[in-house]
Amino acid sequence: MSDYERLRQLDSKHMIHTFLPLETRDRTIFVKGKGCNLWDVAGREYLDMTGGLWLAQIGHGRPEMAEAAAKQMSTLEYATAFWEFSNDKAIALAAKLATLSPTGLDVVYFTSGGSESNDAAIKTARLFHAHRGEPERTWILSRNDAYHGLAYGGGTATGFDGLKAGVGPGIGHVHHLTPPKPFQTWRYNGQSTTDFCIAELEATIARIGSKNIAAMIGEPVMGVGGMVIPPDDYWPRVAQVLRKNGILLILDEVVTAFGRIGSWFGADKYNVKPDILVTAKGISSGYIPLGAVLMTREIADAVCEGHGFPVGYTYSGHPVACAIALENLRILEEERLVERANVMGQYFSDGLQRIKDLPSVGEIRHAGLGIAIELVADKKTGQPLPDNVIPDVIKRESGVIVRMANENVLVMSPPLVITESEADRAIEAVSSVLERVRADGS
Numbered sequence: 001m002s003d004y005e006r007l008r009q010l011d012s013k014h015m016i017h018t019f020l021p022l023e024t025r026d027r028t029i030f031v032k033g034k035g036c037n038l039w040d041v042a043g044r045e046y047l048d049m050t051g052g053l054w055l056a057q058i059g060h061g062r063p064e065m066a067e068a069a070a071k072q073m074s075t076l077e078y079a080t081a082f083w084e085f086s087n088d089k090a091i092a093l094a095a096k097l098a099t100l101s102p103t104g105l106d107v108v109y110f111t112s113g114g115s116e117s118n119d120a121a122i123k124t125a126r127l128f129h130a131h132r133g134e135p136e137r138t139w140i141l142s143r144n145d146a147y148h149g150l151a152y153g154g155g156t157a158t159g160f161d162g163l164k165a166g167v168g169p170g171i172g173h174v175h176h177l178t179p180p181k182p183f184q185t186w187r188y189n190g191q192s193t194t195d196f197c198i199a200e201l202e203a204t205i206a207r208i209g210s211k212n213i214a215a216m217i218g219e220p221v222m223g224v225g226g227m228v229i230p231p232d233d234y235w236p237r238v239a240q241v242l243r244k245n246g247i248l249l250i251l252d253e254v255v256t257a258f259g260r261i262g263s264w265f266g267a268d269k270y271n272v273k274p275d276i277l278v279t280a281k282g283i284s285s286g287y288i289p290l291g292a293v294l295m296t297r298e299i300a301d302a303v304c305e306g307h308g309f310p311v312g313y314t315y316s317g318h319p320v321a322c323a324i325a326l327e328n329l330r331i332l333e334e335e336r337l338v339e340r341a342n343v344m345g346q347y348f349s350d351g352l353q354r355i356k357d358l359p360s361v362g363e364i365r366h367a368g369l370g371i372a373i374e375l376v377a378d379k380k381t382g383q384p385l386p387d388n389v390i391p392d393v394i395k396r397e398s399g400v401i402v403r404m405a406n407e408n409v410l411v412m413s414p415p416l417v418i419t420e421s422e423a424d425r426a427i428e429a430v431s432s433v434l435e436r437v438r439a440d441g442s
């Protein structure tokens, strides 16, 4: 029996995979990574155009990261951040994040990932109002097609009904608004995307009552929702309405921070000041699980009043995770990878122009190295192409790994270290398959 077959059988027998029906036979079983490449157990090489799950900013298999981890593990492998206990690496990372993040977000709470961070952020927003004498401010505004993880708080804010079916009630008081998808013009009743979304936001606030709303949560650019790039005026206008009504803005930057969209934070790119900023993924380039919730001093002061912050995770401020994140940030800065994301994003965009007139290609867009090809069944109306197997065909034919977001948006989010020749290979692999796609997605 081959190594692949042995592992495949054990995997089928003992492991559950997110979004994979149990009866699915095939697995792609990775054993090694370097730069933008991954290798499976049979020795086949792949080009990782998803950057893991939108996170491998500095590329796979970097020895500096292994050294940082080994050094920290042999010095201090764990320390709690409950009560008065702290550690030098967590402190250094908190201070570094305060210098990199948008002005005013000076205080951080560490978590182990995006879902935990969103749960902490929602609690933080509600706590803030409760401590300030407005405990009835509990509603959270989110958006359809948003992805804020699959835990209970962020999972309720996630805007895909299918992901919530059968698990009973989520957290209370969450309302979903229309997302800003300029390409899908039919959503907006003839108005501009931003005008429609702002009118809906204002009407919703009037209906629920501003005095009952704690926060709005949103990704600056929706990732899982289909690389949704909002019009430039969307976030500043949303923030203005929220501020006027005393509602906090939580930006979920789990995907967008640390260079993915060509800026350190989406807040910088879209010229908006959040009260709370959630991040994970690119903070450690995936070398270790880590998340962070950044907030203003004013919010931190309020939520830590009395008995202190009532949110806690065993691994908050984990010294190894924080040492790895510090090394990751050093590499991002030293190799100027945030700037590189813009250069290479444009390179992709130029290279993909050859397929822009195909009947199935509705729009090609990118923000930094978040690249999207919106696939349509009808180019005139922009109606989405039905569910399809395009990523499987691309992987089988060329070893290039891409994925579909929201069923009809082909997304690439490669490591920011990607070279031009690797980009050429991906462009060729994707284009040659899309050139053969029929209107029914087959």
Ligand code: PLP
Residues within 6 Å of the ligand: 053, 112, 113, 114, 115, 116, 118, 147, 148, 149, 150, 219, 223, 224, 252, 253, 254, 255, 280, 281
């Ligand atoms: N928020 C956003 C915007 C995400 O894209 C994700 C994951 O993809 C999450 C939150 C959840 O993060 P995690 O899977 O680390 O819990």
